[in-house]
Structure formats: structure tokens, C-alpha cells
Amino acid sequence: MTTGVALPAPSELELSRRAWRRSRSRRSTLVALLSTLLFAVVAYLVVTSAPGWPRVRTTFFSPSVAWRSLPTILSGLWLNLQVLLVGGVLVLVLGLLVAMVRTLRGPAFAPLRIVATAYVDLFRGIPLIIVLYLVGFGFPALGLQGVPTSPFILGTAAIVLTYSAYVAEVFRAGIESVHPSQRAAARSLGLTHRQSMRIVVLPQALRTVTPALLNDFVALQKDVGLISVLGAIDAVRSAQILVGQSFNFTPYVVAGLLFVLLAVPSARLADAVSARARRRQQSGNLL
Amino acid sequence: MNAPVLDVRGVVKAFGDNVVLRGVDLAVGEHEVVALIGGSGSGKSTLLRCASLLETVDDGQVLLDGEDITDTRIDADRVRRRMGVVFQAYNLFPHLSVLDNVTLAPTVVHGRTTTEARAEAHELLARIGLAEKAAEFPDRLSGGQQQRVAIVRALAVHPRVLLLDEITSALDPELVGEVLAVVREVASQGMTIVMATHEMGFARQVADTVAFLDGGVVLESGPPQQVLGDPVEPRTRQFLARVIDAGRL
Numbered sequence: 104m105t106t107g108v109a110l111p112a113p114s115e116l117e118l119s120r121r122a123w124r125r126s127r128s129r130r131s132t133l134v135a136l137l138s139t140l141l142f143a144v145v146a147y148l149v150v151t152s153a154p155g156w157p158r159v160r161t162t163f164f165s166p167s168v169a170w171r172s173l174p175t176i177l178s179g180l181w182l183n184l185q186v187l188l189v190g191g192v193l194v195l196v197l198g199l200l201v202a203m204v205r206t207l208r209g210p211a212f213a214p215l216r217i218v219a220t221a222y223v224d225l226f227r228g229i230p231l232i233i234v235l236y237l238v239g240f241g242f243p244a245l246g247l248q249g250v251p252t253s254p255f256i257l258g259t260a261a262i263v264l265t266y267s268a269y270v271a272e273v274f275r276a277g278i279e280s281v282h283p284s285q286r287a288a289a290r291s292l293g294l295t296h297r298q299s300m301r302i303v304v305l306p307q308a309l310r311t312v313t314p315a316l317l318n319d320f321v322a323l324q325k326d327v328g329l330i331s332v333l334g335a336i337d338a339v340r341s342a343q344i345l346v347g348q349s350f351n352f353t354p355y356v357v358a359g360l361l362f363v364l365l366a367v368p369s370a371r372l373a374d375a376v377s378a379r380a381r382r383r384q385q386s387g388n389l390l
Numbered sequence: 391m392n393a394p395v396l397d398v399r400g401v402v403k404a405f406g407d408n409v410v411l412r413g414v415d416l417a418v419g420e421h422e423v424v425a426l427i428g429g430s431g432s433g434k435s436t437l438l439r440c441a442s443l444l445e446t447v448d449d450g451q452v453l454l455d456g457e458d459i460t461d462t463r464i465d466a467d468r469v470r471r472r473m474g475v476v477f478q479a480y481n482l483f484p485h486l487s488v489l490d491n492v493t494l495a496p497t498v499v500h501g502r503t504t505t506e507a508r509a510e511a512h513e514l515l516a517r518i519g520l521a522e523k524a525a526e527f528p529d530r531l532s533g534g535q536q537q538r539v540a541i542v543r544a545l546a547v548h549p550r551v552l553l554l555d556e557i558t559s560a561l562d563p564e565l566v567g568e569v570l571a572v573v574r575e576v577a578s579q580g581m582t583i584v585m586a587t588h589e590m591g592f593a594r595q596v597a598d599t600v601a602f603l604d605g606g607v608v609l610e611s612g613p614p615q616q617v618l619g620d621p622v623e624p625r626t627r628q629f630l631a632r633v634i635d636a637g638r639l
Contacts, residue, residue, distance in 0.1 A: 284479060285483065287477070287481065290444065291442050291470055291473070291474075291475035291544075292471075292475075292494065292499060292547065294494075294498060294499055298498055302494065302498065303483055307483075307485050310485065
């Protein structure tokens with residue numbers, strides 16, 4: 104608490120403690136810096152002295168191929184971004200819905216709960232790539248009127264199905280982390296189950312799970328590249344086509360780097376959010 | 391006495407094999423303050439939780455203004471609107487400001503306008519000396535302040551009866567007084583109150599009736615002078631002797 108009253112000047116003892124902490128932190132920084140540098144140099148020397156390095160450099164790290172492939176891959180990445188945004192929103196909605204069904208109490212909701220549990224078990228267990236094949240090739244094969252055949256839509260649907268199962272569990276953990284006494288307080292005020300959920304439980308649950316959700320978002324960012332297996336011309340597929348034309352693998356590296364660039368801001372955001380949550384919950388700074 | 395506001399008739403409640411209430415009878419008249427006393431695990435909290443429909447009873451009835459609220463066909467949410475509950479651990483909503491904690495039920499449940507609800511909340515907060523804390527979040531308040539806000543939150547819905555569940559048990563001794571002062575004021579304004587408490591001195595001063603719970607029943611009840619001063623039942627005497635030994639009377 105700030106009181107506006109200036110603290111007395113620190114004692115000799117406190118000054119020596121501060122000096123010691125400063126010197127310790129300087130030393131740690133130096134050690135970390137040096138060891139990182141050393142590792143980088145060793146890694147560089149090992150890789151570049153390898154017998155196949157000149158060959159690898161031209162086929163994987165060719166600047167000219169990279170530059171030429173960039174526009175095509177970027178336009179493919181735009182498709183990934185669209186899948187990411189549409190899918191991200193749908194995953195949040197579906198995940199929350201499934202989580203809320205799973206936390207419903209009372210025997211009347213048992214069938215709904217069972218369906219939700221089965222859904223989560225199924226789609227958390229099955230590899231995403233298999234879901235992609237089943238949805239992407241199975242649905243159109245039905246030949247039903249009105250079933251979309253675009254790999255964009257089908258790919259997004261498959262990703263949403265898989266990720267919603269994960270995200271539902273994250274939400275559920277959050278909902279169950281809110282102490283039952285909060286629900287008791289809300290209900291005793293006369294709020295209905297839904298009102299308590301919306302106004303009291305969910306806002307607190309969301310705060311708890313935001314870091315975990317952002318982590319899943321980072322995972323989703325790279326997994327949108329998997330829609331390429333359905334033939335959608337996304338960043339990965341564009342790179343694959345370019346590789347096929349030139350027999351040079353640099354486009355894969357370019358696509359990979361672009362995905363990394365995409366993920367870095369979300370990863371930093373996730374870190375910042377978790378750090379903030381931690382600061383809010385712990386007042387001490389020792390551990 | 392007029393018809394009781396809250397009438398508990400033969401209430402039974404068990405958790406698994408543990409039978410906590412074995413047929414509790416308790417009638418609470420309008421403007422009456424009833425103190426529930428009894429050892430830990432005697433069922434004081436359970437009785438209050440049954441009365442506020444946070445637990446379902448295993449037998450017996452609870453009547454609020456003559457209406458059987460343990461009837462399975464009753465809308466529990468509508469019943470709870472007519473009661474105020476204050477918990478041992480305050481249970482304020484940590485993500486809402488003090489003001490929003492107080493105005494939540496009046497606006498969302500009782501359909502009052504935000505302006506109206508806020509005006510009343512400010513007035514209530516001023517009465518308990520926390521007017522300047524309206525915009526703060528509960529974490530920033532001391533335990534005593536939080537519990538006072540919790541009382542105001544329960545009062546803001548104009549309940550027919552206020553149920554207080556050991557509301558000073560989680561507080562430092564020096565903070566107990568400020569919370570009890572609020573209860574005393576609320577009682578003096580004619581609120582019907584049922585409180586589970588360990589504060590025998592306070593029960594003696596404020597309660598009209600003291601009910602001693604033991605073995606899952608109300609073993610003895612009557613005016614505080616009688617129950618606390620000259621109890622009939624040996625079990626009540628034993629309990630009070632232990633409390634006196636612990637320095638709580």
C-alpha cells in the first residue's frame with residue numbers, strides 16, 4: 104500500500120543486502136549469456152563441418168529460392184489464417200458448450216452428459232490427421248445434397264471437432280476450480296443455475312483458464328497447416344508444390360518460419376497473461 | 391405471537407450414514423432473533439442450509455410464511471429470493487466490486503433498475519461505514535469489512551428472514567465487534583434473524599430466543615437468560631461449561 108510517507112533511509116545492513124543481490128543477478132545473467140553463446144558456436148561448428156552441409160545449405164537454405172517462394176507461400180498462409188480465426192472462434196463456442204453440459208448436475212441431464220463425455224473421449228483420443236481424412240473425404244463421399252466439398256470448410260470442421268474436445272476440458276477444469284461456496288452464495292441470492300453460471304462462475308473460470316486457452320491457441324496455429332492433406336492450397340501445400348517443381352526444400356523452411364512468426368506473438372501473450380495471473384495470486388517474491 | 395415467518399418441523403438430514411438432524415422443530419416469529427447454539431457438528435449450519443434450500447431435507451418440512459418450501463413442486467429460486475444468507479467465509483464474488491456484489495441480486499433477480507439498486511446500495515454501505523469502499527474489490531478489504539459487505543448484500547434483496555451462518559467464526563477477535571454491531575443494528579430495525587453462533591455474549595444481548603442443538607434435535611430453547619443462565623438440560627449445562635472454560639462467555 105502506498106502511503107505517501109517516504110521510507111527512512113535504508114540501513115547499512117539493507118544496503119549490503121541489496122548490493123549482494125545485484126551482484127548475484129549480474130553474475131547469473133553473465134553465466135546465462137556465455138553458456139547460450141557457447142552452445143550456439145558449438146552447434147554452428149558441428150553443423151557446418153558436417154560432410155553434407157554444402158548440399159544441405161543449397162537445398163534447404165537457398166536465399167534466392169526462399170525469396171521467390173515467399174509470395175506464393177504467403178498467399179497460402181492467408182488461408183491458414185482464415186481457418187485459424189474461424190476455427191478459433193468456433194472452438195471457443197463449442198468447447199464452452201460441451202464443458203457446460205458436462206458440468207450439469209442432476210439425473211435429468213444424464214443423457215446429455217454421456218453424449219458430451221463420449222464426444223470428448225472420442226475426439227481427444229483420435230489423431231487429428233485421421234479426423235481430417237474421415238471428415239474431409241468421408242462427408243463428400245456421402246454425396247448428400249448440400250454437404251460442402253470445399254477443403255477449407257471440411258478442414259476447419261475437422262479441426263474444430265478435435266480442438267473443441269481439448270478446450271472443453273480446459274473450460275471444465277476452470278468451472279470446477281470455482282469454489283462451490285461461490286455457487287452457494289449466488290443461489291442463496293435467488294440467482295438461477297444459468298444466472299449463477301453466467302455472472303458468477305464463468306467469469307472466474309475464464310480468468311483461471313486463459314493461459315491454458317492461449318496455449319491451445321498456439322497449438323491450433325500450427326495444426327491449421329494440416330488442412331493441406333485435404334488438398335487445400337495453404338502455406339504447407341504451396342510449399343509442397345514449389346518443392347515438387349524445383350526439387351529444393353527451402354520452401355518448407357520458409358513455411359515453417361512463417362508459422363513460427365505467427366506463433367511468437369501468441370506465445371508471448373500467453374506468457375504475459377500467466378505471469379499476470381501469478382502476480383495477482385501470489386504476493387511474495389521469494390519462491 | 392403471529393404465525394411464524396420461518397417454521398421448521400421435524401427436519402431430518404443425513405449425509406450418508408451420518409445423521410446430522412434427527413427431527414428439528416423451530417418456529418421463528420416476525421421480528422424475532424433466534425440464536426442457534428451447539429457444539430461443532432451439532433447441525434447448526436446444516437439446519438440453515440436446509441432452510442435456505444441449499445440442501446434438500448430427508449424428512450420433515452420447512453415453512454416460509456406458511457408456505458411449504460420443501461415441497462418438491464416449489465420453485466426453489468423463487469423461495470431463495472425471499473431469504474438472505476450470510477456465510478462463515480463471506481463468499482463475496484471476487485471478480486465484482488463491492489457495489490456490484492450488492493446490486494447483483496436486486497438488478498438481476500428482482501428486476502430493479504441499476505440506478506435504484508445503486509442508490510440503495512450506497513445508502514446501505516454508508517450505514518455500515520464502507521461508503522468509500524464501493525468501488526473496491528473484495529480482496530482489498532479486511533475480513534470484517536468483507537463480512538459487513540456480505541450482510542449488506544443479503545439485506546439488499548429485502549429478505550423476509552436473514553440466515554447468518556457463524557458469520558464471525560473466520561474473523562480475528564478484534565474484527566468480530568464491528569460485524570456484530572451491524573447485526574445488532576439490523577436486528578433493532580426489526581429484521582427476522584436466525585443465526586448460528588459461538589458468540590454466547592452476543593446471543594445473550596441480541597437474541598430473543600436461544601435454541602441449543604444437540605444430538606440432531608433442539609434440546610432446549612427459550613429466552614437467553616434462561617437457556618444460557620439457568621439451563622434445564624444437563625447437556626446444555628455441559629456445553630456452556632465448556633464454552634465458559636474456553637473463555638467465550
